Amino acid sequence: MKKILIYIFLSLAAITFLYPFYWMIVASLAPESEIGGLWFLPTKLTFASYIQMLSKIPIGRSLLNSIFVASLTTLGVIIFSSMVGYALALMKFKGRNVIFYIIIFTMTLPFQITLIPNYITMVKLNLVDTYAALVLPFLLNAFAILLFRQAFLGMPKALIDAARVDGCSDFRILFQVLFPNIIPTIVIVGILTFMGSWNEVLWPLIVIRDESLMTMPQMVTLFSVGGRAESQLGVKLASAVLLALPIMIAYAFFQKYFIQSMASSGLKE
Amino acid sequence: MAEVRLVNIGKTFEEGMQVVKNLNLTIQDKEFVVLVGPSGCGKTTILRMIAGLEDITTGELYIDQKKVNELDPSKRQIAMVFQNYALYPHMTAYQNMAFGLKIKKVPKAQIHEQVMRAAEILNIQDILQKKPGKMSGGQRQRIAIGRAIVRRPKVFLFDEPLSNLDAKLRGQMRIELAKLHKKLDATVVYVTHDQVEAMTLGDRVVVLNEGEIAQNASPMELYSNPGSKFVAEFIGSPKMNFIEGKILLLDGQLVFRNNELQFDLSSLNYQNLKNHIGQEVELGIRSEDIYPTASNLKNYVKVKGQIIAIELLGNEKLIYAELEESSLIAKVKAQHEAQIRSSIDFYLDLEKAYFFSKENGQRI
Secondary structure (H helix, E strand, C coil): CHHHHHHHHHHHHHHHHHHHHHHHHHHHCCCHHHHHHCCCCCCCCCCHHHHHHHHHCCHHHHHHHHHHHHHHHHHHHHHHHHHHHHHHHHCCCCCHHHHHHHHHHHCCCCHHHHHHHHHHHHHHCCCCCCHHHHHHHHCCCHHHHHHHHHHHHCCCHHHHHHHHHCCCCHHHHHHHHHHHHCHHHHHHHHHHHHHHHHHCCHHHHHHCCCHHHCCHHHHHHHHHHCCCCCCCHHHHHHHHHHHHHHHHHHHHHHHHHHHCCHHHCCCCC | CCCEEEEEEEEECCCCCEEEEEEEEEECCCCEEEEECCCCCCHHHHHHHHHCCCCCCEEEEEECCEECCCCCHHHCCEEEECCCCCCCCCCCHHHHHHHHHHHCCCCHHHHHHHHHHHHHHHCCHHHCCCCHHHCCHHHHHHHHHHHHHHCCCCEEEEECCCCCCCHHHHHHHHHHHHHHHHHHCCEEEEEECCHHHHHHHCCEEEEEECCEEEEEECHHHHHHCCCEHHHHHHCCCCCCEEEEEEEEEECCEEEEECCCCEEECCCCCCHHHHHHCCCEEEEEECHHHEECCCCCCCCEEEEEEEEEEEEECCCEEEEEEECCCCEEEEEEECCCCCCCCCEEEEEEEHHHCEEEECCCCEEC
């Protein structure tokens, strides 16, 4: 009996999370006139809102821009943050801890504080209205560095010694010996970075004015708030669904890697 | 031809801790040398310095007559087997063994040939496609050794390679390692804290204590002729027994005396004891030189004790006994009747006794 109550409670909790999402998808597929009173299913499903959206804004181009920018940023973060994490975890040099603490400290600074200095840097480097402006400032990230550092600290020291005896350089140790054994960390960093980059609105709004370089969230925001949707709710919802879709697909794809663990790796410290 | 020579080698860690002090050691070509000692004696640090995984603070290291202090591990022509095997978890056994050669850009056909030959020597052909996670401890151990063999090194370095195995497998691998050494005909430096491993494997055993060589000798020499109390205590199982006392000259006779026993030393061939009259010493005697009867013993002393524990080993048993001020472990035939908490007479074979200075632990 107690179990049933728990299930009911948890189901209700799950529904409160899922229902708005469900509603968004269904509403985007409903005829415009029904959206106001819709709560479960419309009388018929239609792609009218989507078709209208496509005709009003260059959503396809912005989708490609977003995928390109988010992928490049993710790749960069994985490569560069892991390199920093490797150095902080496994190389001996003076001031290693000081550097680490400074990096951790930057995590406490909100993005808004660095917004202006970053913008000025982009202007000075003549990078405004380029892809570089969207990617470059995000290539290193303190949280990713921290995650990589901890993952490397958790690896058996002898594994790295063995690689050295085998003649590996630091790069080879990092990418060929350690990387295959920290896949869960890479996936987590990858998903978080991809999502962060994908959802970024404020920064693109500041550095990108050329419509052909705009990312999707930027485009959708301008579209919804900027009046080009002509206050048609269906069209706004359609663009919101399209915005959420790639993240969902990416998550579903990578989720299976979460299961991979070190449990059966044969390492013993 | 690969001799390993350590000249005045010292290691001080950044925190200022000196773990190896001015060590001089030459390991001959094709010799199997075991570095043994309690934890913290610096044995693994020495091995890691030979491997190039640890910087050498002072002194010079020569491998094959060449100074290698600054050389990368991979260029020293050494191979190392680690305590926890340190196999690459994401690679199969074959890939683990081939990895080093692949980095060296050895042609594929030659890699294959070398891996297969090592696999044949170790009898691991059937697990080459397995990953370490799917192997038993013994199999991982073999792959780790295989990875070393494949490199065709001049010197093999083993860092406590058997300590993660269960007792039965350890015994088996010990024999295999000894055989392997004969087969490979290579120089081996082997680190262990297990004196049985040291005694059974080494051509020569270097006993280390606090970063210094306590004794460097053949296993038999170490056992029968330990240079200090530390070595005497460390080598041999069960541990050597020690009884404290004083060397005295009474009525022109040299005697050993403490509160419970006194015996004449003049009939024994211990010339040096004369130089230690009046000094505190420790008498050392191994368990197998303590008998429950005096039969066949020429020079002996009788002590009385109370049995506190008995361990049956099969054909022998260990009797733990307490004397008035010290305790003894005697190894006797299993048939010998003994009861816990009963009193027992022991006869110590004085011809097999050792004397150590109480002051510095050195053999007298």
